[in-house]
Amino acid sequence: MGSxxxxxxxxxxxxxxIAHALLKDTPSVKVILINPASxxxxxxxxxxxxxxxxxxxxxxxxxxxxxxxxHYPKDVFEFVLGVATSISVDAKTVTVNNExxxxxxxxxxxxxxxxxxxxxxxxxxxxxxxxKSDNIQTLIEEAQQKISQATRIIIAGAxxxxxxxxxxxxxxxxxxxxxxxxxxxxxxxxxxPVLKPRASEVAEHRLKExxxxxxxxxxxxxxxxxxxxxxxxxxxxxGQSLHADxxxxxxxxxxxxxxxxxxxxxxxxxVKVDEELRVQAGTGSKLPIFAAGDITNNSMKLSxxxxxQAAVVAANLRAEITxxxxxxxxxxxxxxxxxxxxxxxxxxxxxxxxIPWSSLVKMIKGKDFLxxxxxxxxxxx
Numbered sequence: 001m002g003s004x005x006x007x008x009x010x011x012x013x014x015x016x017x018i019a020h021a022l023l024k025d026t027p028s029v030k031v032i033l034i035n036p037a038s039x040x041x042x043x044x045x046x047x048x049x050x051x052x053x054x055x056x057x058x059x060x061x062x063x064x065x066x067x068x069x070x071h072y073p074k075d076v077f078e079f080v081l082g083v084a085t086s087i088s089v090d091a092k093t094v095t096v097n098n099e100x101x102x103x104x105x106x107x108x109x110x111x112x113x114x115x116x117x118x119x120x121x122x123x124x125x126x127x128x129x130x131x132k133s134d135n136i137q138t139l140i141e142e143a144q145q146k147i148s149q150a151t152r153i154i155i156a157g158a159x160x161x162x163x164x165x166x167x168x169x170x171x172x173x174x175x176x177x178x179x180x181x182x183x184x185x186x187x188x189x190x191x192x193p194v195l196k197p198r199a200s201e202v203a204e205h206r207l208k209e210x211x212x213x214x215x216x217x218x219x220x221x222x223x224x225x226x227x228x229x230x231x232x233x234x235x236x237x238x239g240q241s242l243h244a245d246x247x248x249x250x251x252x253x254x255x256x257x258x259x260x261x262x263x264x265x266x267x268x269x270x271v272k273v274d275e276e277l278r279v280q281a282g283t284g285s286k287l288p289i290f291a292a293g294d295i296t297n298n299s300m301k302l303s304x305x306x307x308x309q310a311a312v313v314a315a316n317l318r319a320e321i322t323x324x325x326x327x328x329x330x331x332x333x334x335x336x337x338x339x340x341x342x343x344x345x346x347x348x349x350x351x352x353x354x355i356p357w358s359s360l361v362k363m364i365k366g367k368d369f370l371x372x373x374x375x376x377x378x379x380x381x
Contacts, residue, residue, distance in 0.1 A: 003030045003076075004321050007094055007102055009084045010110035010256075011035035011065050012043075012130065013306040014293030014313075016378055018108055021314035023072050026321055032102055033065070034080045034094065037134045040065050040378045044303055045369035046128045047161065051168035053144040058137060060371050068378050083132055084111070084259045089287065095259075106288045106317055109260065109271055109279065110310075113253035113294040113301060126248050128161055132256065148172070150245035151180055154234050156220045157250035158186035159194070160340045163203055165248065167342035170210035183213045183242060185220060185234075187251070192340060195350045202348040202358065203340065210343060223247050255295055264289075270297035275329040277313050290317065300332045307377075308332075341366035 006022055008015045011033050019031045042061040049061055066079045082096040087107070094102045117126040124146050125131070127139045147153070153169060155162050166184045173180035184191065184207065190200040191207070191214065204214060215236070222235040225247075232247040255269040263282040264271050271291040272280040279289040290313045293306035312330040319325040339361050341347040346358030347366055 003028050004105045005030045005032065005103065006106045006108065006317060006321075007032045007034065007104035008108040008110060009034045009094065009259075010112055010293070010295070011037075011040060011079075012110065012112050012293065013303045013377060014112070014310045015108065015110035016040065016065070016068075017307060017310040018110065018292065018314045018317075019069070019077070020379075021311070022317060023069075023077060025314075026318045029321060030076050030078075032078045032080060032104075033069075034082060034084055034096055034102070035065065036081070036083045036132050037130055037136055038065060038081055039063060039134075039136065040374075041127070041130045041136050042371060042374035042377070043129055045371050045374075047164040047168045048369045049140060050126065050128075050143050050147060051165065051172045053141075053148065056368075056371055058140075061374060062137060063374060063378050065378065081134065086259050087261055089261060089281070089289075092288070104288075106290070106321070108313060108317070109264075109289065109291040109295055110293045110306075111256040111259075111295050113255050115253055116249050116251070124246060128250065129253070146246055151178070152183075152244040153180060153246050153248065154183045154185065154232065154242055154244040155248045155250060156185045156223075156234070157252075158184055158188070158191035158214070158216075159250065160192065160338060162186075162248075162250040163191055163207065163340055163342060164347075165250065166207060166212045167210060167347070170207070170212050171343035171345075174210065181213070182211070183215060183244070185218055185236070186214065186216045187219045189217050191216075192348070194336065195338065195340075195348070196353075196355060198355050199340075199348045199350050202355070203342060206342040206346065206348070206358075220249070220251075223249070253294065253301060257295065266297050268297070271295050272297055275331070276316050276327060277309055277330055278316070288320075298330070298332050302338070304337070305332060339365040341369065 039062040048055050085098045086095040114129045126143050191203050192200045219237045224233050232244045234242045257269050273296045292309035292313045294301045312328045315328040319327050335352050336350050339349040347361035
């Protein structure tokens with residue numbers, strides 16, 4: 001029996017575990033992993049990385065991808081540094097950088113998502129997500145410098161990233177004795193609206209302790225950078241205008257889908273999948289294409305959900321390739337498991353229906369933003 005080629009687009013919290021699982025447990029398979037960067041960026045720790053440049057060494061959150069696959073024979077694994085630019089369903093090929101054409105028997109789309117600051121060149125790229133290039137270290141250093149120099153900062157979006165970032169920047173300013181005014185804008189009547197009201201109350205209390213101003217029930221309608229690019233004017237839906245040295249939007253994510261056929265996408269641009277995470281085409285035909293992680297139309301775009309989806313895709317690919325093993329289905333459920341540090345001393349969150357103690361948030365995530373677990377993700381250990 002010949003080798004089966006599985007091409008995986010995207011090397012993050014979904015793509016990397018799928019590659020390892022197939023290489024470890026599936027005979028006669030070759031995996032080709034395509035990614036625009038040579039390093040894996042541990043994005044969970046981004047709020048602390050960006051606010052506190054000395055908190056971690058770069059090698060703790062930027063990990064070489066190829067190094068973790070070096071123990072596999074070269075004839076069963078290949079890493080391709082580049083950007084996927086198109087997919088041909090009929091030819092079963094992926095084009096990289098508009099040049100190289102790679103054939104596949106099975107394809108996994110794990111290209112993830114990005115934030116608006118990474119797509120809009122009018123602002124300062126704030127790398128909460130990996131860029132579509134191999135310059136992540138430069139982007140991080142530029143964002144760190146801009147944040148540390150600012151005395152007025154506006155953060156739009158009071159979800160976990162916005163709240164964590166506000167807390168980290170406020171604590172960093174306090175630690176160095178700087179007078180920094182931070183404004184956090186929430187479109188809803190409370191911060192962390194996906195969590196229980198008690199978690200929101202705890203978050204607001206801790207943010208106010210750190211002198212973060214919170215504006216609730218207001219949406220940003222516009223953000224304009226000055227001609228000399230040194231300040232921002234941010235407009236709210238009540239006509240109010242705010243001014244800042246740096247504006248950080250953390251609202252929503254954008255799918256990395258420019259190379260994906262339109263027939264695979266829903267109205268919001270996410271890849272349509274069934275319960276086995278097989279990509280759904282408009283024709284209704286059964287495709288040898290799966291998707292996992294943020295790029296899918298599953299609503300919970302969280303790193304641990306990406307890992308759950310990766311396990312499902314790997315199992316179904318293994319069963320399909322070998323004709324053995326049990327197929328699996330994915331159900332994201334309604335339960336929420338989230339820890340939100342607000343500085344290094346504590347925070348809030350929700351573990352299913354329970355609001356954890358601040359000291360527990362500090363112990364589990366607040367002390368190091370889980371940076372000690374970064375290598376285990378890329379090594380699939």
